[in-house]
Amino acid sequence: MARKMLIDGELDKTSEVESHYDFDLFVIGAGSGGVRASRFSAQNGAKVGICELPFHPISSEVIGGVGGTCVIRGCVPKKILVYGASFGPELEDARNYGWDVNERIDFNWKKLLQKKTEEIHRLNGIYKRLLSGAGVKLFEGEGRVIGPNEVEVIQLDGTKISYSAKHILIATGSRAQRPPIPGQELGITSDEALSLEELPKHAVILGGGYIAVEFASIWRGMGAKVDLFYRKELPLRGFDDEMREVVAKNLEGRGINLHPGTSLSELAKTEGGIKVRTDHGEEIVADVVLFATGRAPNSKRLNLEAVGVELDKAGAIKVNQYSQTNVPSIWAIGDVTNRMNLTPVALMEGTYFANTVFGGKPMAPDYSNIACAVFCIPPLSVVGLSEQEAVEKANGDILIFTSTFNPMKNTISGRQEKTMMKLIVDAETDKVLGASMCGPDAAEIMQGIAIALKCGATKAQFDSTVGIHPSAAEEFVTMRSVTRRVSGGKPRTNL
Numbered sequence: 001m002a003r004k005m006l007i008d009g010e011l012d013k014t015s016e017v018e019s020h021y022d023f024d025l026f027v028i029g030a031g032s033g034g035v036r037a038s039r040f041s042a043q044n045g046a047k048v049g050i051c052e053l054p055f056h057p058i059s060s061e062v063i064g065g066v067g068g069t070c071v072i073r074g075c076v077p078k079k080i081l082v083y084g085a086s087f088g089p090e091l092e093d094a095r096n097y098g099w100d101v102n103e104r105i106d107f108n109w110k111k112l113l114q115k116k117t118e119e120i121h122r123l124n125g126i127y128k129r130l131l132s133g134a135g136v137k138l139f140e141g142e143g144r145v146i147g148p149n150e151v152e153v154i155q156l157d158g159t160k161i162s163y164s165a166k167h168i169l170i171a172t173g174s175r176a177q178r179p180p181i182p183g184q185e186l187g188i189t190s191d192e193a194l195s196l197e198e199l200p201k202h203a204v205i206l207g208g209g210y211i212a213v214e215f216a217s218i219w220r221g222m223g224a225k226v227d228l229f230y231r232k233e234l235p236l237r238g239f240d241d242e243m244r245e246v247v248a249k250n251l252e253g254r255g256i257n258l259h260p261g262t263s264l265s266e267l268a269k270t271e272g273g274i275k276v277r278t279d280h281g282e283e284i285v286a287d288v289v290l291f292a293t294g295r296a297p298n299s300k301r302l303n304l305e306a307v308g309v310e311l312d313k314a315g316a317i318k319v320n321q322y323s324q325t326n327v328p329s330i331w332a333i334g335d336v337t338n339r340m341n342l343t344p345v346a347l348m349e350g351t352y353f354a355n356t357v358f359g360g361k362p363m364a365p366d367y368s369n370i371a372c373a374v375f376c377i378p379p380l381s382v383v384g385l386s387e388q389e390a391v392e393k394a395n396g397d398i399l400i401f402t403s404t405f406n407p408m409k410n411t412i413s414g415r416q417e418k419t420m421m422k423l424i425v426d427a428e429t430d431k432v433l434g435a436s437m438c439g440p441d442a443a444e445i446m447q448g449i450a451i452a453l454k455c456g457a458t459k460a461q462f463d464s465t466v467g468i469h470p471s472a473a474e475e476f477v478t479m480r481s482v483t484r485r486v487s488g489g490k491p492r493t494n495l
Contacts, residue, residue: 031068085221183267
């Protein structure tokens with residue numbers, strides 16, 4: 001939203017708190033963005049307080065933990081489970097590489113769960129030490145705004161303590177949602193899925209986004225039967241359509257049952273498990289039903305409306321390009337603003353907030369060419385524009401370069417699973433507008449490609465780069481032939 005920056009040219013540059021304020025800055029929410037903003041603000045001389053709910057792997061309105069969603073019940077524990085799920089197929093693939101796996105190999109879910117929990121406890125402690133080391137005062141409890149310059153912290157015993165601050169920053173993230181269907185209480189969200197006491201034998205997943213395809217890969221990799229239901233014809237709406245097709249094919253190739261164009265209408269408890277009814281009248285009985293149907297900004301209990309802070313229809317906090325709300329002293333970053341909901345983006349927004357308000361360097365976050373990854377197995381990673389976005393935005397023709405191949409590792413293991421890479425190029429300027437990859441190590445490779453796009457690299461510069469051989473990554477600098485030229489939204493030529 002294009003709103004004039006409301007700092008009135010007065011940036012905080014001193015460490016002294018104005019006499020009538022307890023803090024220069026008080027942050028509500030100690031996730032990745034909140035911790036970054038508070039630390040960097042303190043390093044710029046600000047006196048900073050921050051509040052967060054007591055630690056627990058599964059969040060609620062009264063429990064959460066320093067580190068937030070990503071560290072405790074998101075990216076980090078999810079990636080640990082992805083690693084765990086990858087070993088089973090890898091062990092099978094190893095047979096053709098000369099490894100005799102003769103004895104039965106059992107998977108111990110409880111052991112992995114324990115290791116995962118130990119790691120998030122460790123990280124929770126690290127984040128607390130980061131705050132303490134930066135001189136940030138941590139308060140444990142639920143925070144809410146009770147005035148333009150006042151925050152109330154509600155402790156577990158119900159005690160309420162208020163603190164004044166020149167600036168207030170909201171960084172409370174988002175919360176998993178359940179669909180409004182009968183029996184919804186029988187399903188779980190990603191919070192519970194990361195802490196299940198028993199590995200399901202048969203899981204039903206509703207959703208076609210990141211969380212849905214990632215958990216489908218995790219549970220299937222660990223030996224569970226998985227049925228994945230989603231409303232569209234392909235999973236991962238918003239990504240490049242061609243890459244979505246590759247992901248769907250790979251999911252099926254790994255033994256996941258896909259149900260496109262299908263939703264769930266009802267859940268019911270039975271002796272055999274949870275009976276799932278679809279909107280097409282099908283019935284399935286499963287051990288676990290995961291709702292991966294999106295997240296909502298965590299703003300309901302912040303008392304923002306009473307203070308006059310504007311929210312959108314989804315409950316996201318409206319901010320200007322500097323993360324400032326319509327109330328000049330109140331700011332917001334991360335998923336609670338529903339701009340680009342990625343942990344590294346929240347870190348960027350937190351850094352730029354601290355530089356703007358306390359560093360004397362007004363900085364607006366740049367959301368162009370931000371790479372991201374979906375950790376299904378194998379993963380998908382992208383940066384820049386999809387083919388559909390490029391065609392929609394382009395004034396002229398778009399050149400599409402693709403490469404589909406069997407990874408070298410698979411030629412010996414015998415696994416039939418293609419890797420696909422794609423470059424989107426502006427025909428007139430030769431500038432690379434987007435890149436995507438579905439295959440092993442996609443995220444690791446795409447991080448380097450993201451630097452090139454951020455620097456405005458051309459296809460000629462990609463072509464002039466000498467590849468690392470033998471590697472999958474070298475395909476990005478050896479794609480010479482145009483797969484197709486697209487103009488006005490329709491393929492014009494196949495070359």
